[in-house]
Amino acid sequence: MQQRYDYIIVGAGSAGCVLADRLTECGNHSVLLLEAGGSDKSIFIQMPTALSYPMNTEKYAWQFETQKEAGLDGRQLHCPRGKVLGGSSSINGMVYVRGHACDFDEWEEQGAKGWNYQTCLPYFRRAENWIYGANQYRGEDGPLGTCNGNEMQLNPLYQAFIDAGKEAGYPETEDYNAYQQEGFGPMHMTVDKGVRASTSNAYLRRALKRDNLTLMKGIVARKVLLEGKSAIGIEFEKSGNVIEVRANKEVISSAGSIGSVQLLQLSGIGPEAVLKDAGVEVVHDLPGVGENLQDHLEVYFQYHCKQPITLNSKLGLVSKGMIGAEWILTRKGLGATNHFESCAFIRSRKGLKSPNIQYHFLPAAMRYDGRVAFDGHGFQVHVGPNKPESRGCVSIISSDPHAKPNIVFNYISTEQDRQDWRDCIRLTREILSQPAMDAFRGEEIQPGKEINDDNAIDQWVKENVESAYHPSCTCKMGSEDDPMAVLDEACRVKGIENLRVVDSSIFPTIPNGNLNAPTIMVAERAADYILEKPLLAVENVPVWIAPNWQETQRINYPKRVLDTTLKSQ
Numbered sequence: 001m002q003q004r005y006d007y008i009i010v011g012a013g014s015a016g017c018v019l020a021d022r023l024t025e026c027g028n029h030s031v032l033l034l035e036a037g038g039s040d041k042s043i044f045i046q047m048p049t050a051l052s053y054p055m056n057t058e059k060y061a062w063q064f065e066t067q068k069e070a071g072l073d074g075r076q077l078h079c080p081r082g083k084v085l086g087g088s089s090s091i092n093g094m095v096y097v098r099g100h101a102c103d104f105d106e107w108e109e110q111g112a113k114g115w116n117y118q119t120c121l122p123y124f125r126r127a128e129n130w131i132y133g134a135n136q137y138r139g140e141d142g143p144l145g146t147c148n149g150n151e152m153q154l155n156p157l158y159q160a161f162i163d164a165g166k167e168a169g170y171p172e173t174e175d176y177n178a179y180q181q182e183g184f185g186p187m188h189m190t191v192d193k194g195v196r197a198s199t200s201n202a203y204l205r206r207a208l209k210r211d212n213l214t215l216m217k218g219i220v221a222r223k224v225l226l227e228g229k230s231a232i233g234i235e236f237e238k239s240g241n242v243i244e245v246r247a248n249k250e251v252i253s254s255a256g257s258i259g260s261v262q263l264l265q266l267s268g269i270g271p272e273a274v275l276k277d278a279g280v281e282v283v284h285d286l287p288g289v290g291e292n293l294q295d296h297l298e299v300y301f302q303y304h305c306k307q308p309i310t311l312n313s314k315l316g317l318v319s320k321g322m323i324g325a326e327w328i329l330t331r332k333g334l335g336a337t338n339h340f341e342s343c344a345f346i347r348s349r350k351g352l353k354s355p356n357i358q359y360h361f362l363p364a365a366m367r368y369d370g371r372v373a374f375d376g377h378g379f380q381v382h383v384g385p386n387k388p389e390s391r392g393c394v395s396i397i398s399s400d401p402h403a404k405p406n407i408v409f410n411y412i413s414t415e416q417d418r419q420d421w422r423d424c425i426r427l428t429r430e431i432l433s434q435p436a437m438d439a440f441r442g443e444e445i446q447p448g449k450e451i452n453d454d455n456a457i458d459q460w461v462k463e464n465v466e467s468a469y470h471p472s473c474t475c476k477m478g479s480e481d482d483p484m485a486v487l488d489e490a491c492r493v494k495g496i497e498n499l500r501v502v503d504s505s506i507f508p509t510i511p512n513g514n515l516n517a518p519t520i521m522v523a524e525r526a527a528d529y530i531l532e533k534p535l536l537a538v539e540n541v542p543v544w545i546a547p548n549w550q551e552t553q554r555i556n557y558p559k560r561v562l563d564t565t566l567k568s569q
Helices: 016-024 101-109 117-127 156-167 199-207 256-266 272-277 317-330 415-432 454-464 516-530
Strands: 004-010 031-034 061-065 078-082 128-130 144-146 183-186 213-216 219-227 230-238 241-253 297-305 342-346 357-362 378-385 393-395 406-408 441-446 499-501
Touching (some): 004 016, 016 031, 016 199, 061 256, 101 117, 117 128, 117 516, 144 199, 156 342, 156 357, 156 415, 219 241, 219 256, 256 393, 297 415, 297 454, 378 415, 415 454
Parallel strands (some): 004 241, 031 213, 128 144
Antiparallel strands (some): 061 078, 183 342, 219 230, 230 241, 297 378, 297 441, 342 357, 357 378, 393 406
């Protein structure tokens, strides 16, 4: 390998693969892409239905754990991060949610100048190849294939969930990634012709055909090489050897919300106290590195199903073999979907301008790790509040790049976060009690109908909540006068020349939705900043906001009201 490149990118994940493609496509720049993991060619990565395998496999994911979380009575939660080509886009649930328009307007309000919805939308469109073609919200010429699975044709429960939402007084939305996020409708996924549309498949495959891209796998990034307050390269390990490479132009960390923090702090960039405690020389005291950590939590709200139509009957070896064989031969059927084919976004209380609760509906009762919850048929929704107040931090504990950092989310540490969970449980039970679900709904498996007062809900949530695997916001963009901002609006590290961070750590606040889509958008936009290209023309498209959102939590009165539902509804 050569020792100098124009750009060095650390991390071939959701953002790094996008950058590798965009920075090499003109042919004028040499790029080195460094990745800790290896090949993503496994059938367990490429076949959408096998999603539970890679995220729980040491080979494909960093198996991080949180510290004991006080708000969860000392529980430690699993926090896997992709360690393979495609990063977390190769191990995630393939759910494609951009976020609400208000999320990006909030970024700008928080100091990320120019990152409002209308300026971000063109980059969502540029990335996307939407199965139903382009419109003013959706793209069709981009590399990232998006669809809505089997279009809900394979199971009547998908439509029943949407109908129940309407009966509960919520709107229906044809496309939550377009004009109207709020409501119930089909869910979209990053699946292209039956295969996982990771950024490795969508972006990196074509970029690797170019002579000006070099990919190195199986490396351990040790630190950014600095000359004064300027980044000049990267030091990394490969097969036991320590190697230094230099960047003619820039070093870009796309190692994710945990990895980018670790790399900056190992390089002496971060909070002075954290660096000194870890035995790292302080090069640049930047207090916000590792702070502002945010995540989404979720629970599985589960019911027995009275009809034998759920995926619980497809979990035996014979059924799995048949599903796998069909997928291998045709790239169709149950193997070609993540099974989240209907969903919802609602507001938990009046006074919220945009949704803060998200539902993934699954026609099975099981866990992310593939374990079945019980014998028989069942269905569930994955649900949780998506705009938490709680903030955590990531910090290295040693100068050893192999040592895992401390991760503390401070989950459910504010009274509003606790109240949002109480509202979430009660509203979910009310939605699933609507007439549309009567033909399918059996006994409530969990939480269980006895979990209805505040104390019982609080305790059940503490014991059962899991991470949705959306850590973010640890190297946030912000204004010049924000002491906790790590980056400016062009993703440049404040106080250090020729060093950027481009991944989900740059978000000022976590969006209302899964993180893969906005991370890809961020990388698309950052590429134009890096190459000093004109930013894409600003869109001015309409966005649906619920009428009378200040006074009402939903648009209509529900058909069936539970005694345990919020009195304020």
